[in-house]
Amino acid sequence: MEINGNTLVFLILILFLFFSSPGGDGVASQYEFTQLEKLRNQFTTEYESFQNMTYTDNFRNITGFKLSYQDIITNREINATYPIENKDYTHWANNQTYLLLPDRLIDTINTKVWSTPGGSPNNIFPPNITTSMTGHIELVANDEYTPIRMPVPNYFEPPTDFAENNPPGGEQYYDEWPNYGELHNVTFQNGELNIQVTHLDQVHTELNQNAKYKKRFNSQDGRWKLLNLKIEFFDKLEKEKHVSSSIAVYDIRRGRILGMSQSSKFHSLFALPHYMNLRNEENNEIFSEVKLLIKEYWNTSNYVDTLTMSDLDQLYDNALTKCEYMAFLQLEPWSQYTKDQIKQIDDELDWPIGRPVNISHIPPVSIKSGLLYSPDCGVQLQFNDVKGPRTELKVRTIRIHIIIGILLFAAQIYLLLCQMQHTNTPSSINKISFYSFSMINLVDGSLATLYFVAASVLPELYLPLVLSSFLSFILASIFETRYMISIYASQVNEAHVGILTLLRGHLRNEDDHVPRTTIVPDEASISGRLYGRFFFSLIIFIFVVSSSTSWPRKIRMIFEYIAIFALNSYWVPQIFRNTIKGIASRRDRRRNNSPTNRRQNEMPLLWRFILGTTVIRTLPIIYVFTYSANIFRHHRDVTFVVVLSLWLIFQIAILYSQDILGSRWFLPQHSIPEGYTYFKPISLQHSIEHGGGSKDEPYTVDCAICMSPVPVYIEEVEGTHKVDIHSYMVTPCNHIFHTECLENWMGYKLQCPVCRSSLPPL
Known part of the structure; x- marks a missing residue:
């Protein structure tokens, strides 16, 4: 397939337009404008109710909190329509009459989860807990709790007719759908857990979320933190995966975290002050402080005015496809440090200037106990052995790995330059396999693209990632592609010659050596063709690799193993190419005293290039598959590394045997054709x-x-x-x-x- 430059630019433009999001608030019709206005009005009404709420007040017209657990026990078919008849809105207490949680779950949280007393000299918690933690999760109860009905307003539904201008009114309960429980239920007993925690210290104040300007809002930064909390849990085969993203509150003095998901049926932001104080400790103080934190976040971020259609669609999608989850986490205290020492650690990690801090011995952020509960699905899960390093420490580790990768790229460039110098004539470069370098080129081009994308996602690693992307791009698109152009040009007149031709012995016929009329294209047309193939193959390969991350684990692992094994078979095409060219044994080559003939009959690949390239490209695989604490969190599989190493050694052994014994030593004598000889008598x-x-x-x-x-x-x-x-x-x-x-x-x-x-x- 040939793709010229104009076609490639056109494809990139189409992909950009397809994947780019509309600017502003994303409204594209009168229907969507009305949808967004209804959502803004709803949130404004709820915030006004929240402003007037005190610690002793019950929830009123707050989405997702109109019913309590007791309401659903009393009448399972009750509708969550405010005001509910005979419901007490003037009082509030920490029990199932007023909360979404059953009493026994509240007791579990108070006695087993949030059981570590805070504020004592022996229990000091780190204020900065930005981290990615991993651990295990266990299903405690699935059908023991009664799910609470949560309606979704109908105005969230997309239009059925493009001529519609007004969304429908009313609301509906999706728990009445036949397959709702099947979509949401947790069916595995034990699984894996990933928790990503980032601090929400600054917020955008304008509708354009790409604006550089952010504003701080937390006046209680030393006592409370607002977090972005993302929890992923799945079974070991990843056949079933659940994701919960939420805004969470972190109580620094007590080491407690409360996070609740958000959707069109569960607007939990205004419930954080009440649920943060299930232990009845300093009731009014905790409520007032968390309420102030939420108000500052709401007002500083211009929460209502900065809502977009993307936010509305995300809320609606969360309501239809996910359970709502409430996370109660208790951190392990850093009892070995004082507050001043922890501050010094944070300062050194934020701005390293050589403070007397032993960075390598900083403990991980660990969850001592954790519980996850879904009020609308009736599911309870608990966490086990959940911990992870501080993000700053992980970034330092990744930076070291990237620098090592940069050195490997530099070594690969040096080896390739040596190889190019070794085959600087058409006769010698003709013996190189085009497909061997195509496989190597595909991997290097993919790495260049992935590094470039990662640089835009990880600003703290921008410089080393961009440098890695630049080196791999130079290696792939300039040196390797240029070398492949020379290889392709030298082999244009051999399109009819292959390994099957060799085995059939067709080259025995002198008629096959009659000169053929061959139009040899110039290098400009060859380079255009190869660069088009390069970028097209690169886009397809990256698309497939990116898509594979969402596949079930078993299928993803099969694809991963096959892809790695295939892409590390890069010496196999060279073995076939050597066989086709019929390179003589080393002894026969040394018999020829002609310097020119000796140069022409040399093995096409330098041994330092073969060995160096193999080692450079195998080291990352060995690291990922054998080091359990690798930065990619990849599973450990020593067996695969051994099999892959043996396969590479086997390829190198065949190449070496071809160098010593001749490239066709393993073929039967009758199948070896007599290639064209320039030395013969004439008539x-x-x-x-x-x-x-x-x-x-x-x-x-x-x-x-x-x-x-x-x-x-x-x-x-x-x-x-x-x-x-x-x-x-x-x-x-x-x-x-x-x-x-x-x-x-x-x-x-x-x-x-x-x-x-x-x-x-x-």
């Missing part, structure tokens, strides 16, 4: 047709390169049989030259100097 008729020499030298032919006579071996003239047939060369197009002249010519161009027909390499 008298042939001599006459090519000039027949002069009166003084009747049995010579003029060499078209040096214009000097060439003595030839003529079968019918016995007097010429003393002429060494290796002193001249006869091309497939029947032109005759001095051996030295034609060998030097073929070192730069594989075309006949007389008729420009393609010449088979020596």
Whole structure:
């Protein structure tokens, strides 16, 4: 498939327009405008109710909190329509009459989860807990709790007709759908857990979320933190995966975290002050402080005015496809440090200037106990052995790994330059396999793209990632692609020759050596064709790899193993290429004293290039598959590394055997064709047709390169049989030259100097 530059630019433009999001608030019709206005009005009404709420007030018209657990126990079919008849809105207490939680779950949270007393000298918690934690999760109860009905307003539904301007009114309960429980239920007993925690210290104040300006809002930064909390849990085979993203509150003095998901049926932001104080400790103080934190976040971020259609669609999608979850987490205290020492650690991690801090011994952020509960699905899960390093420490580790990768790229560039210098003639580069370098080039190009994307996502690693992307891009798109262009150009006239041709022995026929009319394209057209293939293959490969991250684990692992194994078979095409070219054994090559012939008959790949490339490309795989604490959190599989290493060693062993014994040693003798030989006697008729020499030298032919006579071996003239047939060369197009002249010519161009027909390499 050929793709020219204009087509490639057009495809990139179409992909950009397809994946880019609309600017502003994303409204594209009157219907969407009305949808967004209804959402803003709803949130404004709820915030006004929240402003007037005190610690002793019950929830009123707050989405998702109109019913309590007791309400659903009393009447399972009750509707969550405010105001509910006979419901007490003037009081509030920490029990199931007023909360979404059953009493026994509240007791579990108070006695087993939030059980670590805070504020004591022995229990000091780090204020900065930005981290990515991993651990295990266990299903405690699935059908023991009664799910609470939560309606979704109908105005969230997309239009059924593009001519509609007004969304429908009313609301509906999705728990009445037949497959609602199947979509949401947790069916595995034990699984894996990932928790990502980031601090929400600054917020955008304008509708344009890409604006650089952010504003701080937390006046209680030393006591409370607002967090972005993302929890992923799944079974070990990843057949079932659940994700909950929420805004969470972190109580620094007590080491407690409360996070609740958000959707169109569960607007939990205004419930955080009440649920943060299930233990009845300093009731009014905790409520007031958390309420102030929420108000500052709401007002500073211009929460209502900055809502977009993307936010509305996300809320609606969360309501339809996910359970609502409430996370109660208790952190392990850093009892070995004082507050001043923790502050010094934070300062050194934020701005390293050599403070007396032992960075390598900073403990991980650990969850001592954790509980996850879904009020609308009735699911309870608990956390086990959840911990992870501080993000700053992980960034430092990743930076070191990236620097090592940069050194590996530099070494690969050096080895490739040495290899290019070794095969700097068409005859020598003709022996290189185009497909071997295509496989290597695909991996390097993919790495360049992934590094570039990662640089935009991880600003703290921007410089090393951009440098890595630049080096891998230079390696892939300039050096390797340029080398592949030369390889392709030298092999254009051999499109009909392959391993099957070799095994069938078709090259035995002299007719196959009759010069063919071959149009050799210039390098400009070849480069355009190869660059088009390169970028097209790169886009397809990256798309498939990116898509595989969402596949079930078993399928993803099969794809991963097959892809790695296939892409690390890059010496196999070279083995076939050596076989096709028929390189002589090392002993036979050394018998030839001609420097030119020795150069032409050398193995095409340098051994330092073979060994160096293999080691450089295998080291990352060994690291990922054998080091359990690798930065990618990849599973450990030593068996696969051993099998892959043996496979690479086997490829290198075959290449070495071809160097020692000849490239066709493993083929049966009868299947080895006799390739074209330039050294052969000629007929008298042939001599006459090519000039027949002069009166003084009747049995010579003029060499078209040096214009000097060439003595030839003529079968019918016995007097010429003393002429060494290796002193001249006869091309497939029947032109005759001095051996030295034609060998030097073929070192730069594989075309006949007389008729420009393609010449088979020596």
